[in-house]
Amino acid sequence: MSRYWSAVVHDLTPYTPGEQVQMPGLIKLNTNENPYPPSPRAIAAMQAAAGEQLRKYSDPSNAVLKDAIAGHFSLRREQVFVGNSSDEVLAHTFHALLKHDLPLLTPDISYSFYPTYCSLYGIEARQVPLNAQFEIDINDYCQPCGAVIIANPNAPTGIALPLTQIEALLQAHPDQVVVIDEAYVDFGGESAATLVDRYDNLLVVQTLSKSRSLAGLRVGFALGHADLIAGLERVKNSFNCYPLGQVAQAGAVAAIEDEAYTQQTAQAIIASRSWLTGQLQALGFEVLPSKANFVFARHSGHDGATLAAGLRERAILVRHFKQARIDQFLRISIGTDEECMQLVAALKSIL
Numbered sequence: 541m542s543r544y545w546s547a548v549v550h551d552l553t554p555y556t557p558g559e560q561v562q563m564p565g566l567i568k569l570n571t572n573e574n575p576y577p578p579s580p581r582a583i584a585a586m587q588a589a590a591g592e593q594l595r596k597y598s599d600p601s602n603a604v605l606k607d608a609i610a611g612h613f614s615l616r617r618e619q620v621f622v623g624n625s626s627d628e629v630l631a632h633t634f635h636a637l638l639k640h641d642l643p644l645l646t647p648d649i650s651y652s653f654y655p656t657y658c659s660l661y662g663i664e665a666r667q668v669p670l671n672a673q674f675e676i677d678i679n680d681y682c683q684p685c686g687a688v689i690i691a692n693p694n695a696p697t698g699i700a701l702p703l704t705q706i707e708a709l710l711q712a713h714p715d716q717v718v719v720i721d722e723a724y725v726d727f728g729g730e731s732a733a734t735l736v737d738r739y740d741n742l743l744v745v746q747t748l749s750k751s752r753s754l755a756g757l758r759v760g761f762a763l764g765h766a767d768l769i770a771g772l773e774r775v776k777n778s779f780n781c782y783p784l785g786q787v788a789q790a791g792a793v794a795a796i797e798d799e800a801y802t803q804q805t806a807q808a809i810i811a812s813r814s815w816l817t818g819q820l821q822a823l824g825f826e827v828l829p830s831k832a833n834f835v836f837a838r839h840s841g842h843d844g845a846t847l848a849a850g851l852r853e854r855a856i857l858v859r860h861f862k863q864a865r866i867d868q869f870l871r872i873s874i875g876t877d878e879e880c881m882q883l884v885a886a887l888k889s890i891l
């Protein structure tokens with residue numbers, strides 16, 4: 541608390557990220573980082589970009605990166621927005637597109653940055669409860685609203701909606717922006733990017749942090765109608781004209797282009813997820829059906845916070861949320877097979 545703070549600062553509830561502990565031998569399954577390294581082509585491109593040319597400002601229009609993303613999704617450059625992480629892209633989205641007279645609809649259990657942005661930008665939100673199976677039910681979103689944002693697959697449940705449901709949501713709100721946060725879509729979900737040409741109210745947000753193993757590079761993007769993108773550009777250019785440096789742009793382009801590598805590592809994670817799910821179920825856990833690079837699981841005989849603390853004593857970090865409805869669950873990021881095996885061994889010894 542400081543008497544020098546602006547009034548708005550007193551009322552903020554900042555987002556709390558998963559712990560970033562540096563400890564030798566620690567198994568970190570708490571922040572959904574990819575256990576595999578980035579594409580070697582991305583690393584080479586970043587090394588090549590880290591030279592004399594850093595003297596100059598980076599390209600404020602991000603043309604090369606936008607073209608790479610547009611090419612990947614068969615869209616045009618005007619339909620692409622890029623930013624310093626998808627968190628930044630989401631922040632600009634809340635600011636530019638989601639503040640209206642009627643409330644923003646968002647699931648009661650979803651990415652906890654959404655309420656944080658609402659408080660930062662003074663947006664009224666109405667939290668729509670997930671159903672008893674922890675699923676988003678599109679029918680619950682058929683009510684007057686200013687805009688809608690959901691994550692698909694949702695976090696921290698990992699449950700994905702099929703594209704037909706996303707399309708139904710878009711059709712139910714022809715006059716509102718519908719934002720689909722697809723941070724985890726490459727691990728088995730269906731992307732709404734294919735609907736961008738047909739729905740001018742759709743904004744799809746993705747990140748290079750998860751499926752492209754570049755959480756430390758901070759690159760995210762949005763896909764949508766050129767008018768939505770132009771709105772985002774206005775906010776971005778009122779905030780920071782150069783959010784992405786040359787190294788980040790070069791690495792992101794190479795990572796997007798190395799689709800074979802993204803597919804290969806995503807398939808490895810999907811295989812590990814299926815193995816881990818079976819092992820957890822054999823130990824008595826209920827595991828929600830995940831299409832993400834994490835699983836969300838609870839044990840009827842063991843308290844979630846106690847399990848997380850027990851794993852921590854064994855140098856394994858998982859994420860536990862002290863939140864109503866989900867405080868018995870653990871969110872466990874999919875690690876390498878070796879890490880998944882060590883997790884299962886640790887849980888066996890605790891149980």
Ligand SMILES: *Cc1c(COP(=O)(O)O)cnc(C)c1O
Pocket residue numbers: 572625626627628651691695721723746747748749755758759760
């Ligand atoms: C990880 C995550 C993001 C943020 O990704 P960054 O690009 O690293 O900021 C956005 N949305 C959801 C649902 C996430 O889980």
